[in-house]
Amino acid sequence: QISVSHALSHRLVFDYQMLKHVCDCGGYGDRIVSIWTRLLECGLRNQCKAVKGRLATFEELLSVHSEELVCLYTGLSERTSSIAYRSQTDLDTASNTSCSAEILKMAVGSVIELALRVAGGELRNGFAVVTHPGHHASHSQTCGSSIFNSVAIAAKQLQERLKVKKILIVDWDVHHGYGTEEIFYTDPSVLYISLHRYDNGSFFCGNGQPTRVGSDRGEGYNVNVAWSGGLSPPMGDAEYLAAFRTVVMPIAHEFSPDVVLVSAGFDAAEGHPESLGGYRVSAKCFGFLTRKLMELAEGRVVLVLEGGYVLTSLCDALQACVSALVGNEPEPLAEMELVRKPCFNAVESLKTVLHVQSRYWRSVRSMVDTVSLSYVNAERRYSAGTEAAL
Numbered sequence: 160q161i162s163v164s165h166a167l168s169h170r171l172v173f174d175y176q177m178l179k180h181v182c183d184c185g186g187y188g189d190r191i192v193s194i195w196t197r198l199l200e201c202g203l204r205n206q207c208k209a210v211k212g213r214l215a216t217f218e219e220l221l222s223v224h225s226e227e228l229v230c231l232y233t234g235l236s237e238r239t240s241s242i243a244y245r246s247q248t249d250l251d252t253a254s255n256t257s258c259s260a261e262i263l264k265m266a267v268g269s270v271i272e273l274a275l276r277v278a279g280g281e282l283r284n285g286f287a288v289v290t291h292p293g294h295h296a297s298h299s300q301t302c303g304s305s306i307f308n309s310v311a312i313a314a315k316q317l318q319e320r321l322k323v324k325k326i327l328i329v330d331w332d333v334h335h336g337y338g339t340e341e342i343f344y345t346d347p348s349v350l351y352i353s354l355h356r357y358d359n360g361s362f363f364c365g366n367g368q369p370t371r372v373g374s375d376r377g378e379g380y381n382v383n384v385a386w387s388g389g390l391s392p393p394m395g396d397a398e399y400l401a402a403f404r405t406v407v408m409p410i411a412h413e414f415s416p417d418v419v420l421v422s423a424g425f426d427a428a429e430g431h432p433e434s435l436g437g438y439r440v441s442a443k444c445f446g447f448l449t450r451k452l453m454e455l456a457e458g459r460v461v462l463v464l465e466g467g468y469v470l471t472s473l474c475d476a477l478q479a480c481v482s483a484l485v486g487n488e489p490e491p492l493a494e495m496e497l498v499r500k501p502c503f504n505a506v507e508s509l510k511t512v513l514h515v516q517s518r519y520w521r522s523v524r525s526m527v528d529t530v531s532l533s534y535v536n537a538e539r540r541y542s543a544g545t546e547a548a549l
């Protein structure tokens with residue numbers, strides 16, 4: 160695991176132990192090496208402090224996950240447990256997990272460590288590069304190579320240890336983070352906003368309905384920007400800019416979080432095959448989205464890697480995000496994307512989520528009228544409105 164942060168100091172510490180962990184689980188380990196190499200090559204490493212990772216404790220894992228799930232994936236040696244274990248098959252499956260308990264716990268501990276230091280003001284912001292996506296993992300269920308939900312556990316630790324009152328989790332991975340949604344579904348102090356390919360439930364892993372808004376005290380604190388319409392055409396910068404302009408940023412500002420955690424998957428980035436997303440969001444756009452989120456919580460923003468599988472696209476997008484985090488102005492987006500109106504399917508998807516969320520968030524009620532505008536035209540209309548008001 161690598162955690163890099165825009166430190167108030169520029170000391171560089173890197174845990175080379177992490178690179179020794181040979182993770183043979185399907186190429187996830189290659190991502191870390193490629194990312195670290197890119198951060199060295201592009202010169203961003205020396206603008207960051209690499210925060211040393213650590214193993215998550217049993218208690219930290221149990222703050223989100225069931226004892227059964229934790230014990231299955233961390234082995235039974237560390238804890239005598241009273242729970243009745245499931246079949247031996249389950250235990251064999253867990254012990255055959257190709258990724259060791261050490262790597263899984265190191266991922267969680269690294270994210271917790273980074274989040275605590277950013278929330279505590281020691282570090283300005285950060286990016287945690289961890290091996291596996293965690294956002295599919297719920298209280299007691301693993302799914303889609305997600306075993307422990309690092310972002311959710313970090314959020315819980317911020318609540319429990321630093322008494323952070325309001326946490327925004329933005330999940331721009333192309334897959335819905337059902338686990339994160341479930342974990343905070345009744346919690347009004349954690350607002351979960353996901354942008355994901357949905358296709359009326361036919362895309363992996365099938366959930367993320369725009370009508371899921373949270374329940375009990377958490378009603379209104381779950382926002383699913385669920386893109387439908389397949390790849391006709393694939394969603395790109397114009398669509399993600401429209402989503403941030405009309406849904407994500409208005410609600411985020413209205414919520415006014417103390418800390419922002421980002422499930423920063425990059426499988427919506429251009430170059431990913433249809434089976435792994437098939438969208439075409441540019442690296443520069445991810446840098447722009449990161450810059451927008453830095454407007455919140457006095458810049459206390461922590462990005463955590465989730466999906467992202469085409470190494471060049473992954474590294475380009477991650478580089479753009481880290482560049483934004485260290486304070487560089489994001490490169491301007493392609494003119495064509497700035498002047499392009501979001502596609503019909505995106506407009507329909509945004510109208511759906513705006514209709515649902517207008518009940519809870521005053522700031523989005525006026526957005527339905529502008530949702531089909533290009534970014535440039537929306538900015539022009541906003542500026543004209545502001546001048547008229549002066």
Ligand SMILES: O=C(NO)c1ccc(C(=O)N2CCn3c(-c4ccccc4)cnc3C2)s1
Pocket residue numbers: 185186187292295303304332333334363424426435465466467468469
């Ligand atoms: O990104 C995700 N969730 O956010 C995914 C959950 C399950 C996913 C899935 O369909 N696969 C896991 C990753 N994967 C890959 C990988 C390709 C390169 C590195 C690591 C994995 C190829 N095919 C798959 C199938 S992606």
Ligand SMILES: [Zn+2]
Pocket residue numbers: 292332333334424426465466467
């Ligand atoms: Zn994903």
